[in-house]
Amino acid sequence: MKTRQKFVVTVFAAIFILSAVSMSAVEEGNEERGPLASGPFVSVTGISGVPNTAIAGTPLTLIGTVSPSDATIKAISWSVKDAGTTGASISGNVLNTTGTGTVTVTATIYDSILNETKMISSGSGHTVAIRADGTLWAWGFNLSGQIGDGTNLDRNLPVNIGTDTWLEASAGLTHTVAIRADGTLWAWGNNDNGQFGNGNNTSSNSPVQVGTATDWSSVSAGANHTMAIKDDGSLWAWGNNSQGQFGNGNNTSSNSPVQVGTATDWSSVSTGQSHTLAIKDDGSLWAWGSNGSGQLGNGNNTSSNSPVQAGSSTDEWIAVSVGESHTVAIKNDGSLWTWGNNQFGQLGNGTVGNSNAPVPIGTDTDWHLVSAGSGYTTAIKDDGTLWTWGNNQFGQLGNGTTGNTNTPGQVGTDTDWYIVSAGSGYTTAIKDDGSIWWCGDNSVVYLAPLQVGIDTDWSFISAGNDYTVAIRKDGTLWAWGNNGSGQLGNGNNTSTNHPIQVGTDTDWDMVSASQTHTLAIKKDGTLWAWGANNDGQLGNGNNTSTNSPIQVGTDTDWSSVSAGYRYSMAIKKNDTLWAWGNNSSGQFGKGDKISTNSPTQVGISADWSSVSAGESHTLAIKKDGRLLATGHNFFGQVGNGNDGSGADIDIFVQIGPSADKWVAVSAGESHSLAIRDDGTLWAWGSNQYGQLGDGSGSHQNAPTQVGTDTDWNMVSAGRNHSMAIKDDESLWAWGHNYSRGRLGDGTNDNRYTPVQIGTDTDWKIVSAGYEHTVAIKDDGTRWSWGFYGSGALGTASYVMTGPFLSNYMDF
16 A cells, blocks of 8 residues: 655755644555555554754755554655745755755655555566566567666566656556656656657657656556546646546547546546546546447446446445446445456356446455456455456466456465456456566566476486477476477377476486477486477387377487477487488488388498487588588588578488588577587578578578687577577577577677677576477576467467466566
């Protein structure tokens, strides 16, 4: 609970006399926060002991006493509301002045249950929060700059927005608005519709001030319009007004604030996609804008560009929240009411029929706070329990399922929920201890390496297409991510965001992940496979897929294996090379394009050292260090110097002179990487996104050196990006990075030459997947970055069906 009150300090050029002032608390309205209530919520009724005079140039310590005396206070945050001619500023609770005059100071009071985060607002893919110290934080989608950190990079972790003290923030569709402690209003993100209110339609990825007024008290961001209330109770609107969502009697949009009527008794306002509701000081509820689903609540489905009263003229409302096309509100008796669109059961009245007038939800009279999202509703009762209902496609209801429900259902049994905010497919909430929780759609992108878990016993890892497999030091095998084809090997086809053990065996030695199938070798030399098998890529003699490991034949002399796209390559301990699965591009290298569902030896030579299977081309190194390649060659990825005419090669050809000695090789989707014994790095094939690292962006049909360094140690080619580790164990990346962050350099920018990832020099293994990257450090810790997909990073799932504590969000 937050209370804010103003008091005036007169600054003299002479000695001052302290005198105590007592002021009554006035709650600051906010659609996410709801009314004051009993139960676990402390009500602060006043402040006293504030000096009202000061000496110019002499620091004044501001000390306040909160009433009642038994109220447990976390903090009183002091800020300058109007400095006047005093040049006033506040550091902590010390007021500094340079001149005489009158300064208005605001005391923002936080009770102890908000020891960390005091407010939160969910938009359509991004979230903003304010901590008890007044700092503003944001995370999520940022294509329009709605985070406000000066970039357009998605943020999977909270970033601090500036150094100012903030009182309130609201996340819209792709823009954000917030009020500073000095009463000024700021906006950032998408401004195509003038939703900033700063007089133009220029978007910005950092906060821009809305006018010069310093008397804004509350603000609400809709889809493409904004509503705000000033200290004098006047209501203002700007942005898109095509549906009359301003309520000023017309449908004319504006990129500057326009007043809604002349009334000065507005207490709170809440905006949706194209309709708005607001409460006046007398508790009456008013609505305007689009009304096709009855979301205005005035008994009909006629849209209105002027305020119409919702419900009865005798009703007294204390909280309202507007969703995409439905509305929820609480009366002063604690009863809950809903109206508007009910397609997903978001009204909570047990039906899926729309209503154009308020309908009561049950008979309970202990509802404390409510927040309407896109097709669903969340609410908290006086006892601190959390309730949700409506659309649950992404698990946004937090009840452990993805099934819709048309009546309120309790989320778990916890009784310490304090604030909840429903967004577009995801929900964020705060508990009494200030911790942030979320559930629902979490399709985030990690732009920099993020340690996953606290385990330090990982020894081997491989990234596939939206999934990952890894081996621990104890020989157990684990997998996570997309499991639509059973590629995780855990006996079902359910995707997971966290590592699950594959069987109970403790003798796994190596593993290779591809698009939808996985291969692994045990310490006894047996070969195992699972996942999709449409092309016989499992090698078990048929084309039947399986979601559990099955042994490939009975041989016990397998040495290494590489899973490609719909095909597999492997080497035995006798140094013979074997292939199976799809061979339509000649990627087996045995002189034909005949596919097979059982391992087939490639030639008769027994001098193969290593092999790497790409999408449809294969690279291999012989025992004498010679490099050979075969398969699809449209982009020159075979590397034999042809003109890129697209002719496949169905038999292994030597790459480069026989005198060259190669020590490592990796085949990507359509590009190739290799390291020579002199430590130089070479690349060839497709270079559309800079994945060759030669700085040109042009395809290469023969090995081209990447820079001049001679200390490359390990390399991994992903779909269209490349990762490598040097001798000093520093990590490097280049290639495709747009919108997925798979390089891990903190940006979404493609890189045409290698860039170092951070400054750490303890990287042991790195594996580039399709749109994500995973790695292991010397200490056995596991790291992930890039696109979340179906939980491929192993952090939190794309769809979180239960509340997930953001305990890794250290902000």
